[in-house]
Amino acid sequence: MPRRKLRVKAADSARINEELAELRAGLEIRAEWPEAVLAEAEEAAGSPRVPEYDATELPLFTVDPPGSRDLDQAMHLAHRPGGGYRVHYAIADVAAFVRPGGAVDEEARRRVQTLYFPDRRVPLHPARLSEDAASLLPGEVRPALLWQIDLDADGAVVLADLRRATVRSHRRLDYAAVQRAVDAGGADEQLGLLATVGRLREERERARGGISLPVPEQEIEETPRGYALGYRAPTPADGWNAQISLLTGLAAAELMLDAGVGLLRTLPAAPPAAYERLRRTARALDVDWPDGLPYPDLVRSLDPERPLHAAFLNECTGLLRGAGYHAFDEGRGVPAPADPGHAALAAPYAHCTAPLRRLADRYAQEVCAAVAAGEEVPDWAREALTTVPGLMAGGERRSAEVERACVDLVEAELLAGRVGEEFRAVVIDVDEKRPGRGTVQLREPAVRARCERPDGAARPDDALPLGARITTRLATADPTTRTVRFVTV
Incomplete structure (x- = not known):
């Protein structure tokens, strides 16, 4: 699901990178790896569990941001005999490399999920696995969990199956390249089917009452004059790719609910x-x-x-607050939630497609693989289900803290030295308790920051005008405290 993408591309980023290193230290984020973890990862990279089924001739492809090497998913789409569509979706089999209770496993449970800073990633697994041996890089044979999901002509699921297989991605694409090919009318059959199936699945989501918010993301970019912040709105290709992942997560949730054991991603309906x-x-x-x-x-x-x-x-x-994880194991007296749905998707859903970057997905994958094969869920996965929701809650809080701190730092750096300047902005939020305070969004630079009436303006009619374009003056831009504040003019 979407995260705010942050990148520092500039060669002269030494000052910001130094501040980011201090930020990691302040947040007590361990970026380096214990020797035991690296040694175990190296050994596992050379001797993964290899499945019997060979699907390497399936011409899979990946769609990821440019430069990514931690490739969790690869897909292939085809017309189904008799009508409809067939989606093959391969997911990196992290459990083929990670020994339960081993050094890599224990470190992953401490890290919980990959953290993204402008200057570097702090990955869930060592790069030897996450960006090499376990990643679905093009041309490389990899163990994977291979889903086959058959759809009818309207995009509805008629069959979902899962098996372990060796796979080989044949090409790596990025969202912009996919979008350009489709827009130019030069998309090959695979990309044409991605657009077709993606749109059909969006229609199914709409019919269920699900929703994805098209909120632009802040993005750090380099310009000839130095650093700049921009907004990146999701392209249709982002949405089509997301629909294939969501399709798999929906199938995984149904599989686990039918089996009475699993791990769901839930979101209660807003009141x-x-x-x-x-x-x-x-x-x-x-x-x-x-x-x-x-x-x-x-x-x-x-x-x-x-x-x-x-x-x-x-x-x-605000309607998306309250998302979490719910583990259940009816065979051990832990029931599934009374309402297992994810309100934004209007259906039960599971995180299972990003195991290189998110801890929960490895456990959901393992449950699904066992159930699909008619086998018992491994004890290591079953026993961990009770602890994963708590680990993930802590990991998500830390990820949100990192994301906010990084944005605050770069915004403050970009605006440092401009205190007193005036900027046109849009009021995008107003504090209900103190309506003279809120959040404004600047178009240039692409900053979202606190704004308030000048000191002493406290009358009810001094509330910030939600949605209006206003003139603001920069009052504070302090990289040391990562603080940006505007006042109205």
Whole structure:
């Protein structure tokens, strides 16, 4: 699911990189590896568990950000005999390399998930595995969990199967290349099918009442003048690729629920009061929300490039709070949740497609592989289910802290020395308790930061105008405290 992408591409990034190193130290993030972990990873890289089934002739391809080497997934799409579509989705088999209870396993349980800084990654697994032996790099034979998911002509699932296999990715693509090929009409059959199946799955999501928010991501870029912040809106190709991953996660959830054991990614439905608040916000922003129009359809009609729509979409993210993991094992007296659904997807769902970067996925994968093969779920996976939700909750809090700290640091660096300057901005959030405070979004540089009325302005009519373009003055830009603050003019 989407994370904010941060990259420092500039060659003269020494100052920011030094500050990022200090940030990692302050957050007590261990970037280096114990010798025992590296030694075990090296040994495992040379002797993974190799499955009997050979699927290396299947012409799989990957779609990832440029330069990525930790490739979790590869796919192949085809027309199904008799009509419909067949999706093969290969997922890196991390369990083929990681010994339960070993040094790599224990370190992964400490790290929980890969952390992304502008200057480097702090990976879940050593690079010898995550960017080499276990990664689905093109031309390399790899152990994988290979899903076959058959769809009818409307994109509905008619069959889902899973088996361990050796696979070989035939090519590596990025989102922009896929989008260019489709837009130019030069897409080959595989990319054409990705667009077709992706759109069909988006329609299925829409019919279920699911929703994906098209909120642009902040991105650090290099320009001839130095560092710049930009916004990156997801392309249709991002969405098509995500739909194949979501399709697999939905199939995995159903498989585990049928078996009575597994690990779900859940999100409770937002309370009615949250929707009523959104309706009030829509009225304040002149966003037309007819009484009969479902919320997902409204969101899909909005343009994040329009300031009022961007402000409303920012408010919509509040409905996504409360996501977590739920482990269940009915054979051991731990029931599945009464409501196993993920509200944003309008269906039960499991994280299982990013095991190189997220701890939970390895356990979900192992449960699914055993159930699909008609075997008992391994004790090491079954016993760990009770602890994984807590580990993941802590890991997600740490990831959010890292992401916020990195953005705050780079924003403060870019604006340092410009205190007192005026900037045009859009008010995208207002503090309900103190409406004279809120969040503004600048287009240039692409900053989102706190804004407030000047000292002493406390009258009710001094509330920040949500969704409006206003003039602000930069009051604080301090890289040491990673603080940026604006005041209204």
